[in-house]
Amino acid sequence: VVAIGIRTANTVTISSVTIGGVTAEALHSVTSTVIGGAFINSTVAYYWAKIASGTSGDIIVTLPAAAARMAIQVWRVIGTPIVLDTGSDTIGNPLSDSITEVTGGIVLGATLGVGTAATSFTWSGLTEDNDTNVEVATTEFSTASAAFTSNSDLSISATMANQAATSPQAFALISLYPCPPRISLVGLDGRTVYLEAYKGDSDLS
Numbered sequence: 755v756v757a758i759g760i761r762t763a764n765t766v767t768i769s770s771v772t773i774g775g776v777t778a779e780a781l782h783s784v785t786s787t788v789i790g791g792a793f794i795n796s797t798v799a800y801y802w803a804k805i806a807s808g809t810s811g812d813i814i815v816t817l818p819a820a821a822a823r824m825a826i827q828v829w830r831v832i833g834t835p836i837v838l839d840t841g842s843d844t845i846g847n848p849l850s851d852s853i854t855e856v857t858g859g860i861v862l863g864a865t866l867g868v869g870t871a872a873t874s875f876t877w878s879g880l881t882e883d884n885d886t887n888v889e890v891a892t893t894e895f896s897t898a899s900a901a902f903t904s905n906s907d908l909s910i911s912a913t914m915a916n917q918a919a920t921s922p923q924a925f926a927l928i929s930l931y932p933c934p935p936r937i938s939l940v941g942l943d944g945r946t947v948y949l950e951a952y953k954g955d956s957d958l959s
Contacts, residue, residue: 755781755831755930757864758815759888759895760797761823761922769818771801774811778803781835784842786922796866796924802835823888825895827864833932841910841927848878849925850911855902856931861910863898865925869916879910892918 756773760766771778783799805811813826838859841851855861863880867873872891875882880898888895896912910927917923 755800755802755829755835755862756813757827757862757897757926758797758799758801759823759825759864759866759924760799760815760817760821761866761868761888761893762795762797762817762819762821764795764819766795766797766817766819766821768797768799769816771803771816772812772814773801773803774805774808776803776805781837782840782926782928784844784924784926786924787844794868794922796868796922798864798866798924798926800862800864800926800928802831804834823890823893825866825886825888827884827895827897829862829883829899831860831930831932835930835932837928838931839929843925844923847917848911848913849923850909851925851927852907852909853927853929854906855908855929856905857903859929859931860899860901861908861927861929863910863912863925863927864896865912865923866893866895867914867923868893868918868921869914870918871916873914873916875912875914877910877912879908
């Protein structure tokens with residue numbers, strides 16, 4: 755799973771993403787609502803691809819127009835991720851939202867914003883993975899994550915230092931349940947039935 759943070763002059767929809775040569779699937783995206791000036795729109799987007807083998811590869815993001823800044827965070831998820839819930843925010847400081855998580859699931863967070871001076875983010879509800887200046891000290895891309903052992907609604911926030919009053923901000927959360935591989939059963943009539951284990955409010959066995 756990758757989180758992509760982009761600053762652009764205009765609202766830009768990602769054309770495609772490949773991870774290690776594999777076409778990635780879009781999971782969730784958020785674009786800032788503050789408009790005005792050059793290269794002021796911020797977008798955070800999540801993509802996923804199943805990589806058969808290997809521990810490294812190129813991540814290629816194709817856009818229909820030029821971007822001013824871009825940063826990418828990578829997480830390794832074992833199994834096919836099922837999107838359980840998403841969250842977003844574009845206004846305020848801290849940026850925040852609530853999201854549902856389940857036993858055995860993970861929650862990922864990513865945010866991109868612009869400050870008046872050297873800036874950083876502080877997370878609450880998740881453990882910070884990365885906090886990076888994107889080419890300049892005033893543009894910050896920050897990510898966080900956590901795995902959970904219970905079912906609940908979680909409040910998550912990211913507070914930005916030296917946030918600009920008209921900062922183009924994008925804050926995106928995604929709750930995933932990494933589904934294990936399917937089990938196939940072939941009946942006497944020749945039909946194949948596929949079973950997928952999912953652990954939510956009740957266990958399947």
